[in-house]
Each structure stands twice: as C-alpha cells, then as structure tokens.
Amino acid sequence: MSVFDHPEFDSHESLHYFHDETTGLKAIVAIHSTALGPGAGGTRRWVYEQDADALTDVLRLSRGMTYKNAVAGLKFGGGKAVILASEDTPKSPQLLRAFGRSVDSLGGRYVTAEDVGCTVDDMRYVGEETEYVSGLPQTGTDAGGDPSPWTAIGCFDGIEAAVAARLGKNSLEGIRVAVQGVGHVGLHLCKLLHEAGAELIISDVNTDHVKQTLAEVPATVVAPNELLFADVDVLAPCALGNILTSTTIPKLRATVIAGAANNQLSTPEDGARLAERDILYAPDYVINAGGIISVAAEYYGGASEDDVRTDVGRIKNRLEDIFEQAKRTGRPTNELADELARSLVAAAHQDNGAL
Numbered sequence: 001m002s003v004f005d006h007p008e009f010d011s012h013e014s015l016h017y018f019h020d021e022t023t024g025l026k027a028i029v030a031i032h033s034t035a036l037g038p039g040a041g042g043t044r045r046w047v048y049e050q051d052a053d054a055l056t057d058v059l060r061l062s063r064g065m066t067y068k069n070a071v072a073g074l075k076f077g078g079g080k081a082v083i084l085a086s087e088d089t090p091k092s093p094q095l096l097r098a099f100g101r102s103v104d105s106l107g108g109r110y111v112t113a114e115d116v117g118c119t120v121d122d123m124r125y126v127g128e129e130t131e132y133v134s135g136l137p138q139t140g141t142d143a144g145g146d147p148s149p150w151t152a153i154g155c156f157d158g159i160e161a162a163v164a165a166r167l168g169k170n171s172l173e174g175i176r177v178a179v180q181g182v183g184h185v186g187l188h189l190c191k192l193l194h195e196a197g198a199e200l201i202i203s204d205v206n207t208d209h210v211k212q213t214l215a216e217v218p219a220t221v222v223a224p225n226e227l228l229f230a231d232v233d234v235l236a237p238c239a240l241g242n243i244l245t246s247t248t249i250p251k252l253r254a255t256v257i258a259g260a261a262n263n264q265l266s267t268p269e270d271g272a273r274l275a276e277r278d279i280l281y282a283p284d285y286v287i288n289a290g291g292i293i294s295v296a297a298e299y300y301g302g303a304s305e306d307d308v309r310t311d312v313g314r315i316k317n318r319l320e321d322i323f324e325q326a327k328r329t330g331r332p333t334n335e336l337a338d339e340l341a342r343s344l345v346a347a348a349h350q351d352n353g354a355l
C-alpha cells in the first residue's frame, strides 16, 4: 500500500525512514505540519509486531502533535519519531547517537524529545549529535528536563476540571480513579491523586512499575485486561493508545476519561460513542500537553520552571472551555478540540502564505 493511501495519512508534509547498519537502528520520523514551527514531538521506542504498525503509529502520533502544539499555543508544528525496537538492536549510546544524526539530517524541521521507551539520559546521547532535541537534563531552575512530571500535573488539573464538570465535585477526595499504566507519567499522577484524597486502582503489564508505585502510594492492583472496565469515577489512560473502541466503550463504567496516553480514541467516531453514553472525555492532546509545554520552554530558552507551571495551568482553562461548549452544544469534546486545532493550523497557513 502506498503511504499516500494509508488510512492515517493526513496531508503529512514528509516521512523519513532511517537505518544505521552498525547499530541496527531502524527509525521513522513523520513531520505532519510545520505551519506553526518545526515539527516537534517525542521519540517512541517500542517493539512493533510488524513495521506497518510503526508506520501507523508515527502517522497518527505526528498529526496528534500538530493538534496538541497548536491548541497549547506553542511555536511548534507536529512531528514524531518511532524507533523500532528488537532484541537484536538494544538501546545503546551508539544507537541513540545514530538516531541523533538522523534527526540532525532533517536540518531542524523536526525537534525530538523523550516519549514511551526513552529517557532524559537517552536524549543526552541524541543531543551529542544534534541541537534539535529537548527534554535534556535540567540546569538550575531553568525550564527543562524530564517532561513527564509536567504531563502528570496537566492531567491532574484536567481530572479536577472534568470531575467538576461531570460530577459537580470541586474536590477529588474519595473519587475513585483507575490509572492504566504507571510508568513515567502514571506514577507521578498517582502521587498527585493520592495527595488529593483520591482512591487509586492501578494496572501495568510491567510488574516492577506496579511494585514501584505501591512503594509510593496505596492502591488496588487489578489485571491489565480488567482495568478499563473497573467500577470507578475516572479512567486515566496512561499507557498506550487505541483503547477506546466500539467494543470497549459499551463496557466502561467510568463517567470521566482523562489521562495522558496519546491517541486514546481508536477512531473519531468513538468520541461520539462516549458522548452518547454521557461519559465526559478530556481530549488526549489537550490534557496531556504539559510535557511538550516544558519541552518548548526548554528548546526556545529564557523560561523558568515557574513560567512552565503557569503555562501548564492553562490546560485546565482550555478543558473547562471545551467541556462548557460540549454541554451547550451537545457535541463530542474530541470534535470540538479537533475543530479548534484545525482552525489554528489553517490560520497559520494563511499567515505564512501572506508573508
């Protein structure tokens, strides 16, 4: 199948395949849009069953980054990288440097950072080969470093907004929250939720991550295949995407869905399915923008941690606006967010054309 006929192809500006013979690096970078700035988005390192799944992932994720960066008001377009992991190609400084050279060869049209399967330390190696990288170790009180705590803060604020809008409660005390995936973001989120008095139900396919979380907060652990359908107020997806489908939605018991995972909806129609069931969905790329807000502040420089906190705080206001509009118009929240994102990108195209 041609990339141009791929169901997830959506006028992406460019797609780049990289291979490094020495380290076995296989990576794909998708640049969806540079209308608002360089295509920016993290690097996901994941074992894909087939190469085609990696392509689907990078096409969807890069478009999501365009929307996320536009709605967050950042001077970034949308891009994303996936590294196809395998036992034969372990993550090594050499492989990450080879990836850094790949990013560098794009001349700044793509800016990378960490995503699932990558860490701040990994970005240091990438940064030895390119300046087009962010999410590097923080220096002093300047903005920067691991973006995931900021993503968790934005999600926490977003959960508060969603609980207020859907359940009419101004506190998370006693609210039952199921967190799917307790990795970088999920663990931070669990700590914030616990401090706010929420009751936690967690699951992760990685038992070490479950143990690490239980060492920090009390939680009920359920099997990964049960978590989505737990009897809770809030479902906070913090693992991978494609979990809200025509099959899973009828079985959900949560009334609010608000979490960090990218591409939670399998298709845009799933947003309407949630709305029909009166489940309030916080559009993923709106609620999970905290990390990229920090990444942008670090990349462009001149911002402090306090500035990042202020900007991350605006996520809550954006969600409140979307929830209010959804209530007034009866339209699904994902549609409203997509419409906003597309209008911002279209306006940037017009401005660029007018230059």
Ligand code: NAD
Residues within 6 Å of the ligand: 114, 115, 116, 117, 147, 148, 149, 151, 180, 181, 182, 183, 184, 185, 186, 203, 204, 205, 206, 209, 224, 238, 239, 240, 241, 260, 261, 262, 288, 289, 291, 292
């Ligand atoms: P991570 O890799 O640190 O954590 C993901 C966790 O999910 C891992 O512990 C993994 O074992 C677990 N997991 C995978 N499949 C699972 C399943 N079926 N059931 C339960 N657990 C499962 O990644 P992260 O950085 O915490 O990101 C989590 C999600 O949030 C991803 O979708 C990512 O794209 C998104 N996101 C992350 C950031 C960030 O700042 N890190 C920003 C925006 C969006």
